[in-house]
Amino acid sequence: MGLGHALKGRRLTEGTVRRPRWCRQAARMLQVALLVTLLPHGTVEAAWRAPVHGERAVVASAHPLATRAGELALAAGGNAADAAVAMSFAIAVTEPWGSGLGGGAFVVSVINGKVETFDMREMAPASATRDMFVVDGKVEKGASISTGRASGVPGLVRGMVEFHKAHGSLPLAQVLAPAISFARDGMVVSEHMHRAIAGKADYLNDAGRRVFLRADGSAPKPGSILVQADLGKTLERIAATAGEDFYTGTTAKALVAAVNAEGGAWTMADLAGYVVKRRAPVMGTYRGYTVASMGPPSSGGLLLVQMLKVLERFDLHGLGFGSAAYSHKLAEAMKRAFAMRAKGLGDPDFVAVDRKRFIGDAATKAIGDAVAAAETSTPASAISEVTVKPKESTHTSHFGVLMANGDAVGCTQTINLRFGSGKIAAGTGVVLNNEMDDFSALPGSPNAFGLIGDEGNAVAAKKRPLSSMTPTIVLRDGKAVGVFGSPGGSRIITTTLQSILNVIDHKMNVSEALGAPRIHHQWYPEHLFYEHRGLSPDTITKLDALGQQPKELSGTMGNAMALWRVGPTRLSGAADPRGEGAAGAL
Ligand code: GLY
Numbered sequence: 001m002g003l004g005h006a007l008k009g010r011r012l013t014e015g016t017v018r019r020p021r022w023c024r025q026a027a028r029m030l031q032v033a034l035l036v037t038l039l040p041h042g043t044v045e046a047a048w049r050a051p052v053h054g055e056r057a058v059v060a061s062a063h064p065l066a067t068r069a070g071e072l073a074l075a076a077g078g079n080a081a082d083a084a085v086a087m088s089f090a091i092a093v094t095e096p097w098g099s100g101l102g103g104g105a106f107v108v109s110v111i112n113g114k115v116e117t118f119d120m121r122e123m124a125p126a127s128a129t130r131d132m133f134v135v136d137g138k139v140e141k142g143a144s145i146s147t148g149r150a151s152g153v154p155g156l157v158r159g160m161v162e163f164h165k166a167h168g169s170l171p172l173a174q175v176l177a178p179a180i181s182f183a184r185d186g187m188v189v190s191e192h193m194h195r196a197i198a199g200k201a202d203y204l205n206d207a208g209r210r211v212f213l214r215a216d217g218s219a220p221k222p223g224s225i226l227v228q229a230d231l232g233k234t235l236e237r238i239a240a241t242a243g244e245d246f247y248t249g250t251t252a253k254a255l256v257a258a259v260n261a262e263g264g265a266w267t268m269a270d271l272a273g274y275v276v277k278r279r280a281p282v283m284g285t286y287r288g289y290t291v292a293s294m295g296p297p298s299s300g301g302l303l304l305v306q307m308l309k310v311l312e313r314f315d316l317h318g319l320g321f322g323s324a325a326y327s328h329k330l331a332e333a334m335k336r337a338f339a340m341r342a343k344g345l346g347d348p349d350f351v352a353v354d355r356k357r358f359i360g361d362a363a364t365k366a367i368g369d370a371v372a373a374a375e376t377s378t379p380a381s382a383i384s385e386v387t388v389k390p391k392e393s394t395h396t397s398h399f400g401v402l403m404a405n406g407d408a409v410g411c412t413q414t415i416n417l418r419f420g421s422g423k424i425a426a427g428t429g430v431v432l433n434n435e436m437d438d439f440s441a442l443p444g445s446p447n448a449f450g451l452i453g454d455e456g457n458a459v460a461a462k463k464r465p466l467s468s469m470t471p472t473i474v475l476r477d478g479k480a481v482g483v484f485g486s487p488g489g490s491r492i493i494t495t496t497l498q499s500i501l502n503v504i505d506h507k508m509n510v511s512e513a514l515g516a517p518r519i520h521h522q523w524y525p526e527h528l529f530y531e532h533r534g535l536s537p538d539t540i541t542k543l544d545a546l547g548q549q550p551k552e553l554s555g556t557m558g559n560a561m562a563l564w565r566v567g568p569t570r571l572s573g574a575a576d577p578r579g580e581g582a583a584g585a586l
Contacts, residue, residue: 051572054585058573060561061399062581066090069178081167084409089179103433105413119277120159122152122435127265133441148264150434161243184232186225192580208424231429258425300470302358309364324542338523339383346456377547396487402563406479410471438465486560495558510562510574527551
């Protein structure tokens with residue numbers, strides 16, 4: 001029960017309240033006191049000031065409270081899996097527009113030297129059909145984004161519970177406790193959260209407006225307290241039933257009702273039948289390191305490892321970070337990788353993915369030869385004849401854990417676009433995803449990120465849509481030494497690539513690596529995108545002369561996290577200065 005309302009003898013229910021100043025200060029102090037008491041050795045700093053350093057572990061996430069949740073698990077004697085699961089549920093509460101219980105995730109882990117990946121991606125319901133978003137031969141506008149049909153069956157809850165069962169050491173209820181507290185007792189609204197909610201106020205359904213907006217329809221002000229009481233109860237039921245309630249119980253019934261009320265067609269069997277898959281990780285090498293990333297249904301790992309293998313032959317450090325020559329090389333590697341993404345990728349349970357075509361030695365050598373020979377920009381049409389228009393969006397959330405013992409977890413989780421479909425299932429606090437938009441509604445036409453796919457990514461019952469999420473672990477001698485990843489749709493892959501290059505090639509510390517400006521090329525449209533002031537004017541002129549058609553992005557790119565071992569017992573961590581995240585250390 002919230003302090004302010006309790007004192008007035010009223011029960012605090014859902015939504016936001018503007019409490020008196022003394023009350024807000026007291027709530028803030030209580031929250032801080034609780035965390036500090038429980039965590040005597042933790043240090044969370046704004047990562048853009050400097051990397052944080054730890055002897056035992058480092059963690060980083062897109063919200064300081066989620067980072068705290070990871071630290072709390074570790075401080076209580078938990079391992080990398082405990083910390084990761086605690087952060088997963090905590091970020092679902094503290095960054096509800098980016099990911100959550102109503103969505104999916106990919107986890108890459110290294111535990112006792114064994115690399116594993118867990119596919120918790122949303123799955124199309126049994127009622128899904130190839131043409132469910134097509135009317136008169138055209139894609140039905142908005143149907144795969146903001147209707148009940150937009151949501152895939154969520155996998156995050158069952159996935160995290162299974163991952164915890166496989167590798168966790170603390171009781172699940174203990175790991176979930178911080179997330180439950182943030183939802184039930186409330187959290188302080190940051191300016192970032194205020195803006196995220198305000199930007200989507202009109203997109204939310206009535207249940208969502210009750211949770212996230214004030215009575216007058218405005219977004220909660222920075223400094224006010226956001227309570228997600230129903231979400232807290234849903235999390236409590238997950239803790240009490242090891243996730244079963246979410247798939248077969250009270251929550252499941254509410255989810256099915258909400259989706260179907262908005263024009264979807266889910267059944268209880270869809271939820272009960274959700275299966276977490278362990279996939280073969282995508283493995284590669286780069287300058288003496290081993291790289292482990294997520295395989296299909298993510299395109300991320302294959303594209304990342306391909307680009308690393310292609311770029312390895314070039315002296316990237318010598319070309320100079322940010323130079324025209326360096327940006328040109330990256331652009332040529334990126335456009336070839338994205339051109340390949342459009343063909344032959346999809347859920348590996350439905351389409352045979354030829355990994356060698358992407359990352360086999362012969363394939364990467366041929367692509368490397370082509371990149372080396374490309375003295376000027378290779379036109380996109382010389383790679384393939386398709387034109388698409390991009391759309392941009394920030395969404396999704398990445399977090400990581402790196403331990404001195406060589407264990408690590410990288411996780412990227414999502415509900416797709418900001419606030420997913422905008423539909424919150426009444427009585428649950430669960431934001432439903434719009435991951436069905438990641439399918440190729442009409443093979444050959446673009447999705448919300450301007451990405452195109454072929455038949456391999458066509459909609460089908462019980463199929464998982466192609467993703468770009470790229471949680472990645474870098475290893476040396478069988479032990480994890482780095483964890484990388486980011487949100488950002490198609491830019492996830494190029495953001496993660498540049499985070500890794502910045503650390504390994506350019507010898508940046510993790511804060512510098514994340515703060516450095518980024519570039520992006522996704523084959524179509526034919527532009528080399530760069531962040532504001534990310535390239536100097538004379539560099540832009542040179543890239544223009546090379547035919548790369550540089551174009552400034554309308555916003556920033558990614559919200560990456562980076563963890564890196566700088567010594568046997570010295571681990572460093574940072575969160576992207578573009579977001580409000582934080583790294584923590586023990
Ligand atoms: N929904 C974005 C992705 O999975 O890449």
